[in-house]
Amino acid sequence: MGKSTVTxxxxxxxxxxxxxxxxxxxPTNLKIIDLYVLFAVFTALIQVGYMAIVGSFxxxxxxxxxxxCVGTAVLAxxxxxxxxxxxxxFKDLPPERAxxxxxxxxxxxxxVIMNFxx
Amino acid sequence: xxxxxxxxxxxTPPSSTLRFAFGNVIAFFILLLIGVLAFSIRLFSVIKYESxxxxxxxxFNYRVTQFLTKNGxxxxxxxxxxxxxxxxxxxxxxxVYPGLTLTAGTIWEVLQSLNIPLSxxxxxxxxxxxxxxxxxxxxxxxxxxxxxxxxxxxxAVLLAMVPSxxxxxxxxxxxxxxxxxxxxxxxFYLYIKTLNTGSLFYATLNxxxxxxxxxxxxxxxxxxxxxxMHVLLCIVTGRYSxxxxxxxxxxxxxxxxxxxxxxxxxFNAVMTSEHxxxxxxxxxIHVVALAYYIKGILSPKMFKVAATLVVSVGLVVCCAVVAIxxxxxxxxxxxxxxxxxxSLLDPTYASKYIPIIASVSEHQPPTWPSYFMDLxxxxxxVPAGIIACFAPLSDASSFxxxxxxxxxxxxxxxxRLMLVLAPAACIMSGIALSEAFDVFTRSIKFYISNLSEFxxxxxxxxxxxxxxxxxxxxxxxxxxxxxxxERPSRKNKKKEKENIEKPSVKSKTEKRPxxxxxxxxxxxxxxxxxxxxxxxxxxxxxxxxxxxxxxIVLTSxxxxxxxxxxxxxxAYAWLSHNTEVDDKVASWWDYGYQTTAMANRTVIVxxxxxxxxxxxxxxxxxxxxxxxxxxxxxxxxVKYVLVVFGGLVGYPSDDINKxxxxxxxxxxxxxxxxxxxYLRDGQYRIDSQATPTMLNSxxxxxxxxxxxxxxxxxxxxxxxxxxxxxxxxxxxHFEEVFTTHHWMVRIYKxxxxxxxxxxxxxxSKSKTSSTTPRSGTVKKNPWH
Numbered sequence: 001m002g003k004s005t006v007t008x009x010x011x012x013x014x015x016x017x018x019x020x021x022x023x024x025x026x027p028t029n030l031k032i033i034d035l036y037v038l039f040a041v042f043t044a045l046i047q048v049g050y051m052a053i054v055g056s057f058x059x060x061x062x063x064x065x066x067x068x069c070v071g072t073a074v075l076a077x078x079x080x081x082x083x084x085x086x087x088x089x090f091k092d093l094p095p096e097r098a099x100x101x102x103x104x105x106x107x108x109x110x111x112v113i114m115n116f117x118x
Numbered sequence: 119x120x121x122x123x124x125x126x127x128x129x130t131p132p133s134s135t136l137r138f139a140f141g142n143v144i145a146f147f148i149l150l151l152i153g154v155l156a157f158s159i160r161l162f163s164v165i166k167y168e169s170x171x172x173x174x175x176x177x178f179n180y181r182v183t184q185f186l187t188k189n190g191x192x193x194x195x196x197x198x199x200x201x202x203x204x205x206x207x208x209x210x211x212x213x214v215y216p217g218l219t220l221t222a223g224t225i226w227e228v229l230q231s232l233n234i235p236l237s238x239x240x241x242x243x244x245x246x247x248x249x250x251x252x253x254x255x256x257x258x259x260x261x262x263x264x265x266x267x268x269x270x271x272x273x274a275v276l277l278a279m280v281p282s283x284x285x286x287x288x289x290x291x292x293x294x295x296x297x298x299x300x301x302x303x304x305x306f307y308l309y310i311k312t313l314n315t316g317s318l319f320y321a322t323l324n325x326x327x328x329x330x331x332x333x334x335x336x337x338x339x340x341x342x343x344x345x346x347m348h349v350l351l352c353i354v355t356g357r358y359s360x361x362x363x364x365x366x367x368x369x370x371x372x373x374x375x376x377x378x379x380x381x382x383x384x385f386n387a388v389m390t391s392e393h394x395x396x397x398x399x400x401x402x403i404h405v406v407a408l409a410y411y412i413k414g415i416l417s418p419k420m421f422k423v424a425a426t427l428v429v430s431v432g433l434v435v436c437c438a439v440v441a442i443x444x445x446x447x448x449x450x451x452x453x454x455x456x457x458x459x460x461s462l463l464d465p466t467y468a469s470k471y472i473p474i475i476a477s478v479s480e481h482q483p484p485t486w487p488s489y490f491m492d493l494x495x496x497x498x499x500v501p502a503g504i505i506a507c508f509a510p511l512s513d514a515s516s517f518x519x520x521x522x523x524x525x526x527x528x529x530x531x532x533x534r535l536m537l538v539l540a541p542a543a544c545i546m547s548g549i550a551l552s553e554a555f556d557v558f559t560r561s562i563k564f565y566i567s568n569l570s571e572f573x574x575x576x577x578x579x580x581x582x583x584x585x586x587x588x589x590x591x592x593x594x595x596x597x598x599x600x601x602x603x604e605r606p607s608r609k610n611k612k613k614e615k616e617n618i619e620k621p622s623v624k625s626k627t628e629k630r631p632x633x634x635x636x637x638x639x640x641x642x643x644x645x646x647x648x649x650x651x652x653x654x655x656x657x658x659x660x661x662x663x664x665x666x667x668x669x670i671v672l673t674s675x676x677x678x679x680x681x682x683x684x685x686x687x688x689a690y691a692w693l694s695h696n697t698e699v700d701d702k703v704a705s706w707w708d709y710g711y712q713t714t715a716m717a718n719r720t721v722i723v724x725x726x727x728x729x730x731x732x733x734x735x736x737x738x739x740x741x742x743x744x745x746x747x748x749x750x751x752x753x754x755x756v757k758y759v760l761v762v763f764g765g766l767v768g769y770p771s772d773d774i775n776k777x778x779x780x781x782x783x784x785x786x787x788x789x790x791x792x793x794x795x796y797l798r799d800g801q802y803r804i805d806s807q808a809t810p811t812m813l814n815s816x817x818x819x820x821x822x823x824x825x826x827x828x829x830x831x832x833x834x835x836x837x838x839x840x841x842x843x844x845x846x847x848x849x850x851h852f853e854e855v856f857t858t859h860h861w862m863v864r865i866y867k868x869x870x871x872x873x874x875x876x877x878x879x880x881x882s883k884s885k886t887s888s889t890t891p892r893s894g895t896v897k898k899n900p901w902h
Contacts, residue, residue, distance in 0.1 A: 011423045011427070012427060014420070014423070015420055015423050015424050015427065018416055018417065018420045019412070019415075019416065019420075019424075022415040022416055023415065026415075059385060060378070060385075063375075063378060063385075063388065064375065067371055067374065067375050070371055071368070071371040071372065071375070074367045074368055074371055075318070075368060077363070077367070077407075078318050078321075078363070078364045078367070078368065079318075081360045081363065081364065082316070082318070082364075086414075087360060089316060089359065089360060089361060090316065090360075093316075093317075098318070101317060101318035101319045101322070102318060104318075104319060104322055105318050105319075105321065105322045105368060105372075108322050108325070108326070108372065109371070109372055109375070112372065112375045112376055112379065113375065115379065116375060116378065116379055
């Protein structure tokens with residue numbers, strides 16, 4: 001039993017190292033987008049924690065706050081997919097076009113959020 | 119579409135682009151004609167009757183549109199209507215789907231600003247045909263994404279004429295489905311376009327189109343459950359791609375937000391079970407995306423280690439989350455679903471628990487012949503379309519197949535949802551017909567080119583061999599390009615090798631892939647055109663005869679010409695001219711919308727049926743004897759009672775035929791009304807064998823008061839086909855004020871209470887002036 005836990009710990013460490021090394025080879029612009037996604041998700045978690053403490057009234061504000069964070073995270077992931085050079089399906093999509101779509105979608109999202117925020 | 123470049127059959131490239139451009143121009147004109155066709159086939163009722171709003175629900179939408187155009191959008195958004203559901207009122211701003219009225223209001227505003235003075239009624243009557251033209255164009259776009267331009271045009275022309283869609287979108291049927299079907303097809307088109315191109319721009323448009331759909335119809339839950347199902351299907355069958363993520367994830371976030379913006383939906387967008395499927399699949403697609411990403415950056419061995427680690431940890435977390443969710447959902451009595459959705463999942467639910475939903479005729483399951491009546495030829499073209507969709511299975515064609523299967527199930531539950539099946543059936547049939555046409559015309563072209571090549575070789579051409587091989591190359595190119603375009607999966611590489619080998623073998627021996635003998639193809643082409651002819655004839659007949667009746671005006675042909683029964687409008691006009699503005703009118707809920715819209719009087723219950731107890735109160739009053747009914751109506755401040763009676767002319771949808779539903783709904787809330795009291799041996803009768811409770815009920819009395827005067831003492835009811843039971847009686851608490859020309863609508867006024875009671879004291883309950891015989895048992899009346 002002990003041997004298997006040791007091997008699982010070893011496996012976990014080896015996994016962690018290989019993940020780290022594979023990730024460090026991604027280009028910087030993608031890393032920036034990943035950081036932005038993490039920031040958005042973190043903000044959403046803070047809002048959920050705040051709601052758990054204070055209560056969910058007014059519900060529409062809570063919903064719009066959380067969904068705006070989740071929405072920007074999702075849109076950033078879509079941008080990362082489209083800009084990633086390793087992605088074969090999007091190799092003839094100019095990154096400026098991808099960014100323009102990203103901005104447009106964010107605009108619509110935030111318009112709706114501001115309307116729903118109350 | 120692949121354009122084969124071939125030096126010998128087409129000498130110069132510009133002519134192939136010319137042919138391409140010519141094809142585009144023809145497609146554009148065909149689309150224009152399809153729009154005109156869709157618009158004009160729905161105009162039969164305007165020609166046969168007049169430009170009038172049909173049925174019951176459209177009158178409410180018309181009244182709301184009138185209010186919107188008169189008072190502007192802010193008043194409309196905050197409108198509290200006190201002329202209906204007296205004394206409760208109704209919050210119109212928060213309980214109506216605003217899409218249809220806002221659309222018609224906008225069209226009216228635009229036309230007014232252009233100085234085209236169309237009345238609001240005209241705009242309302244013609245909204246549905248205009249939007250059906252748009253729906254046909256949206257079907258073209260959707261099917262073009264799935265299969266190509268030919269299939270798109272065929273599907274569009276089929277949708278323009280399908281009787282099921284015509285039935286809910288004739289000129290005058292100003293109901294939610296008129297714009298909702300267009301929004302549905304357009305949303306699906308944008309979803310498929312996003313799936314095919316992976317562009318975030320189309321994803322944004324998709325969300326906006328979904329918002330328009332949520333505004334328009336309660337059936338938007340179909341979209342928000344079908345798309346997650348399709349995403350799940352794609353993931354499970356191994357067709358996950360990053361385009362799927364881009365198509366789905368922004369739609370969920372933006373779509374939920376936009377749905378929550380509409381007041382009718384509000385927080386239901388995140389709290390009811392109808393939307394949970396989308397959130398579940400949202401989580402699933404993120405997990406799958408993460409898994410694919412990690413698989414992409416790790417080596418296979420490490421990935422296996424990661425997988426085992428994640429599975430063991432994740433399973434525990436997943437079970438915990440699912441347990442919490444189940445506990446939350448199970449704590450609510452309906453498991454979080456609304457009544458209508460539950461009746462869709464369990465067709466027997468409504469008849470057991472909610473009699474109102476069960477009583478609406480549109481909510482009954484359809485009969486088998488109605489499938490053929492509403493879809494005609496499409497009913498057996500659809501399976502051929504399914505096979506054609508499988509021939510190269512793509513994301514888009516799997517979506518259309520799923521859409522068809524789901525809509526077939528739901529149309530089997532409720533006849534009203536045949537409307538959702540119609541676009542799916544048209545798309546499938548369009549694909550099937552287009553594929554069939556492709557095969558036939560390809561055979562004929564192949565035969566003709568063979569013939570010309572044969573003639574050329576006869577005339578002593580220099581290089582006969584060259585003629586043969588480019589031909590095969592053409593076919594091989596076409597086949598390869600077809601397979602390349604329509605099989606974007608891992609199987610592609612294998613099949614490519616196979617295809618390259620096969621035609622090179624074939625070019626040496628036979629040269630006949632995918633063609634039929636030419637005589638068979640000519641005959642089949644002729645038969646297919648004939649099939650289309652049958653469809654057109656049936657659709658036009660259905661539009662003209664079956665689905666163009668406005669229900670507010672009835673006609674009948676007899677030996678002395680055409681009779682027009684305009685009794686409803688006669689009665690509403692009498693009400694609006696001969697009663698005070700604040701008078702309350704009680705009738706069964708069917709006529710509520712028409713009474714508020716046309717007669718402009720306050721009603722007690724109307725077609726919205728949101729308050730079951732209030733409807734049960736009116737039902738109880740209609741089923742009780744005169745005095746009890748008078749008490750109930752007096753407590754509601756009612757002045758006039760309206761009943762619809764078809765016995766003189768044979769109009770079968772009158773109140774006596776609906777009476778048992780009044781008893782059932784009333785009995786559901788007030789237990790002293792029992793349905794067996796009104797039936798003799800389980801049979802519903804109104805003749806001399808009817809039960810005394812039935813003969814004493816208010817509905818019987820108000821319908822048959824003075825009826826014997828019409829045919830000299832016999833009192834023969836043309837709908838029930840018997841003579842009535844109680845022929846001569848007087849009314850003690852009501853007085854008749856108006857009966858229309860054909861006795862179809864009868865209006866009574868409540869008699870005011872007597873000032874002095876002769877003889878007996880106030881405590882006694884018997885009335886000396888009553889001439890009706892007492893019923894056998896004394897029932898406990900909750901109103902005393």
